[in-house]
Amino acid sequence: NAGVTQTPKFQVLKTGQSMTLQCAQDMNHNSMYWYRQDPGMGLRLIYYSASEGTTDKGEVPNGYNVSRLNKREFSLRLESAAPSQTSVYFCASKGPSHNSPLHFGNGTRLTVT
């Protein structure tokens, strides 16, 4: 019962460095999402993928890129990290109905110095 798996759990970057956050789900969901969580702001959608081969911008896409590698995997890339990207990042997947709930990974805590 793995559900949604994110790696790494923690990461510290220097300004300007790049990195990729990995996410995989084993529930055969078509839709996958990347959110960032900041104190007092809830979760804000960065990018989402409604199905394999498609990606779309969410509320806060600037500074990020994504790849839907296959149905299982959806990665988030920071090309040139900035301190404003210090946050906790969550990947989620969702079943086909509009009333299906999101299933979340345990998050990646990223600090950019």
Add this chain to the structure above:
Amino acid sequence: AQSVTQLGSHVSVSEGALVLLRCNYSSSVPPYLFWYVQYPNQGLQLLLKYTSAATLVKGINDFEAEFKKSETSFHLTKPSAHMSDAAEYFCAVSSSKAAGNKLTFGGGTRVLVKP
């Protein structure tokens, strides 16, 4: 467009007391509404969801929420708080018009339970 407002970023309750977390939503079409809970250093877990079948929705751990269309509200309650209820709670909305099945989240309410 859809949006969610959670009133109160922090709530403190005594063990055994009523827990009431407020959520108001905005949606141009009938919404689907969710409450999630986040324990420290974990992802979000679904507590309950409203999908128009019944206005009073029961979830896990004795939580329940009532959908009130006239008030555009979906407040979360639990009759008697337990120490293990200390966590952050998020209200979220989706709709049949939301592209990509997107959920929009409120800012969260952190619950502190006092012994």
